[in-house]
Every structure is written in C-alpha cells, then in structure tokens.
Amino acid sequence: MTLPKIKSFIILCVIGVAFDSLICERYWVRFPEYIYYSDRIPKEFDGFRIAIVSDLHYGFLDPDTWIKFVIMRINSQNSDLIVGLGDYVKKRKTDLELINVWPLLLTLKAKYGVFFINGNHDHWANSKLSLKLLKNSNT
Secondary structure (H helix, E strand, O other): OOHHHHHHHHHHHHHHHHHHHHHHHHHOOOOOOOOOOOOOOOHHHOOOOEEEEOOOOEOOOOOHHHHHHHHHHHHOOOOOEEEEOOOOEOOOOOOHHHHHHHHHHOOOOOOOOEEEOOOHHHHHHHHHHHHHHHHHOOO
16 A cells, blocks of 8 residues: 555545544434333333433534433333433533533423433532532433
C-alpha cells in the first residue's frame, strides 16, 4: 500500500467510527418486546407489560427533544409498569441536566406506576440533588 492510500484508509476509518459513535449508537434506539413464560408467575399477570428505561444520558448530544421522543415511544406502548434504571444524565458535576431531565421523566405513564432508581451518572452529576429529585418524584 502506498502512503496516500494508507492516509485515505485511516481518514475513512476515523469518519466511520465518528459516524457510528455520534449518530448510529446515539440515535438508533430499540424498543424490543420480549415474552416471558414461567409457571412461577400467577396467571393474573398474563399479558402484563413492563417497560424498562435506562441510559438516556440527557445532555448536549441527547437534548430534550430526543428524550421527549423516547418518552413518547415508551408511553405509546401502554405498559402496565415502567421501571427507570438510571443514567438519565451524561455530565459529571451538573445540576442543570438533572433539573431539566426530571420533569421529562415524570411524563412517563403506566397503569400501575413508574418507578425509578438512580445510576452512576446521576450520582456523579450531583448525588444529593439526584436523590432529592428521585424522592420528590414520589415513585
């Protein structure tokens, strides 16, 4: 391989990785459905739907318009229960992201309730504030 071809190859690889990281991984969100069968689950739970939400990483690259879209998609699934597993924000040491994302999270709706826990990103943003927002959410 000649030097210009090597440079072109490296540039192409960098562009590919950047595209994958900034576009594909960030905005290619899946909403899969799984059916779980078990003799240990009472028959009353047949058809019970649980939605799991995690790793929204609200911030500069995942703005409120994106979070609203994800929440709209989740609400459209008409789940019986929604569980948020944390990492709602991206940055460390930030109150603003926490303060902005929680009102959006509180628009999630489910027949039997919405329940949240905080993740490591929420803790890193501001552990006291994230716990306060979690407690004040009444979930």
